[in-house]
Amino acid sequence: MTDAAVVTKVDSRGTACPGPITDLAMAYRRSKVGDTIEIWATDPGFKPDVQAWAAKTGNPIISLEEGPEKITAVIRVVRR
Amino acid sequence: MSRILILGGGSAGTILANQLGGRRDSVTLLTASMEHLFQPALLYIALTGANANVVRDERRLVLRSVKLVQERVTKVDLNQKLVEGSSGERYTYDRLVLATGVRTDPEQIPGLPAVYREFGNYHSGIALAQRLWSALRNFDGGTIALGQSTPICVCPPSPVEGILLLDRLLRRRGLRHRTRLVLFTPYPRAYPAQGINSVIEPLLKERGIEVMTFFDLDRIDTETKVIHSIEGDEITYDLPIIIPPFFGPDINFEPSEVADPSGFLLTDRETLRVKGFDSVYAIGDASSLPTSKAGVGAHLEAKVVARALRGDRAIFNGRTNCPMDLGDGRGTFVIGSYRTPVVPYRPSRLNLLMKHAMARMYWASLRGTLEPIFDLYFWLTTPERLSRRRVSKGA
Numbered sequence: 481m482t483d484a485a486v487v488t489k490v491d492s493r494g495t496a497c498p499g500p501i502t503d504l505a506m507a508y509r510r511s512k513v514g515d516t517i518e519i520w521a522t523d524p525g526f527k528p529d530v531q532a533w534a535a536k537t538g539n540p541i542i543s544l545e546e547g548p549e550k551i552t553a554v555i556r557v558v559r560r
Numbered sequence: 561m562s563r564i565l566i567l568g569g570g571s572a573g574t575i576l577a578n579q580l581g582g583r584r585d586s587v588t589l590l591t592a593s594m595e596h597l598f599q600p601a602l603l604y605i606a607l608t609g610a611n612a613n614v615v616r617d618e619r620r621l622v623l624r625s626v627k628l629v630q631e632r633v634t635k636v637d638l639n640q641k642l643v644e645g646s647s648g649e650r651y652t653y654d655r656l657v658l659a660t661g662v663r664t665d666p667e668q669i670p671g672l673p674a675v676y677r678e679f680g681n682y683h684s685g686i687a688l689a690q691r692l693w694s695a696l697r698n699f700d701g702g703t704i705a706l707g708q709s710t711p712i713c714v715c716p717p718s719p720v721e722g723i724l725l726l727d728r729l730l731r732r733r734g735l736r737h738r739t740r741l742v743l744f745t746p747y748p749r750a751y752p753a754q755g756i757n758s759v760i761e762p763l764l765k766e767r768g769i770e771v772m773t774f775f776d777l778d779r780i781d782t783e784t785k786v787i788h789s790i791e792g793d794e795i796t797y798d799l800p801i802i803i804p805p806f807f808g809p810d811i812n813f814e815p816s817e818v819a820d821p822s823g824f825l826l827t828d829r830e831t832l833r834v835k836g837f838d839s840v841y842a843i844g845d846a847s848s849l850p851t852s853k854a855g856v857g858a859h860l861e862a863k864v865v866a867r868a869l870r871g872d873r874a875i876f877n878g879r880t881n882c883p884m885d886l887g888d889g890r891g892t893f894v895i896g897s898y899r900t901p902v903v904p905y906r907p908s909r910l911n912l913l914m915k916h917a918m919a920r921m922y923w924a925s926l927r928g929t930l931e932p933i934f935d936l937y938f939w940l941t942t943p944e945r946l947s948r949r950r951v952s953k954g955a
């Protein structure tokens with residue numbers, strides 16, 4: 481039996497230090513291939529960070545939206 | 561009279577107990593060990609061979625009006641308001657504060673227990689810190705790889721401080737030209753918060769320290785001496801310095817949903833209440849708060865909960881204030897809050913003196929007698945004020 485794919489939602493709004501990238505890295509550690517990670521952040525530096533993270537790890541960003549209140553990134557875990 | 565029960569006699573629990581003790585409520589503090597360790601000293605024991613007196617007896621740190629009991633808590637039933645200890649004793653409460661800090665579990669990373677047997681580390685007790693110092697004394701050149709096991713790190717500046725202090729040590733010993741120093745990190749840069757990274761990165765470059773980013777530790781092969789990351793990268797080492805993986809307390813909670821997958825207590829970031837329980841709080845490293853796991857946060861959170869337990873409105877603003885020794889006689893601070901991102905804080909000799917002065921004040925700060933000084937300091941260095949100053953200076 482294989483574990484079903486999981487959608488993990490991480491609310492990283494308002495984090496200052498160490499910052500939302502820590503939450504993404506932690507969610508990735510706990511994930512498995514097939515899972516989806518949705519992360520919310522307010523730190524403007526999160527957008528370039530999540531893009532660099534996706535490029536490095538080879539996990540695609542399915543959507544990256546910048547709204548008035550938050551940045552929402554959805555990532556599919558295809559590699560780890 | 562309300563019965564307040566505090567679990568954990570480290571920085572957070574001791575400060576809170578002393579703030580509440582002597583008032584009308586009954587305050588009981590349960591702690592697994594009467595040996596109170598000043599953890600920041602481990603950095604200097606392991607990387608400079610310091611031999612300071614860094615443990616005190618908790619009985620001498622807590623006001624007499626607080627009932628202090630040595631007890632390792634094994635179970636907390638939040639629905640029944642019942643706490644059980646390894647002695648078999650049971651405790652009830654009206655209001656509960658969880659301040660049990662972190663637990664390290666090297667077994668979670670293949671190869672890590674063997675690394676610690678040989679090389680020690682600087683995040684889990686005096687014996688392992690001394691082991692690391694003796695490994696460094698025998699080191700004669702090669703590659704030293706330093707980094708964290710998981711993205712959660714107690715004292716987030718400590719990996720950068722560690723590598724900078726190593727650089728200084730090796731230069732003094734005339735070994736630097738024969739040593740490759742590698743800092744690996746799961747983050748996109750040496751320090752996760754960009755504000756302070758902009759201060760640190762030039763220093764690392766200047767000192768020839770390599771930074772491997774997006775390196776999430778997977779396993780260590782002690783036969784081939786290779787550290788592997790989840791991302792597929794490798795570092796071959798001669799001496800590995802690995803910060804352990806940190807977890808929440810080893811306590812059976814009822815309901816279990818109050819803890820996150822790493823065992824940290826799900827805590828409201830402003831009220832510090834544990835999710836779903838109005839009379840239960842979590843402070844210090846044991847919480848899942850999205851701030852640095854550091855003594856300064858533990859201190860400020862203890863003050864917020866002390867006020868809340870006295871019936872005042874109190875909100876935690878996410879303030880961080882972590883000192884960082886830059887290994888060249890200067891220091892900086894990582895200062896930010898929920899509202900204000902970490903500010904770039906100029907390194908100076910004064911900052912390092914402040915770091916050491918704060919360390920000297922640690923034992924007195926647990927008693928609460930220095931609060932007016934801390935209040936003034938925190939007010940003068942609010943991140944909002946610092947970033948306004950930068951803007952007006954055109955920095």
Ligand SMILES: Cc1cc2nc3c(=O)[nH]c(=O)nc-3n(C[C@H](O)[C@H](O)[C@H](O)COP(=O)(O)OP(=O)(O)OC[C@H]3O[C@@H](n4cnc5c(N)ncnc54)[C@H](O)[C@@H]3O)c2cc1C
Nearest residue numbers: 568569570571572592599600633661715844845854855856
């Ligand atoms: C190398 C290093 C350098 C650091 N440098 C700094 C620095 O410069 N500035 C700074 O602010 N912070 C620094 N820190 C971090 C700081 O030491 C911690 O963040 C702080 O001690 C956290 O306080 P706490 O009360 O949450 O946990 P702790 O101080 O760890 O206390 C936890 C307490 O709970 C008790 N306990 C645990 N489990 C149980 C149980 N089941 N039942 C009962 N009792 C239990 C323990 O015995 C302990 O007394 C550093 C840490 C390290 C390792």
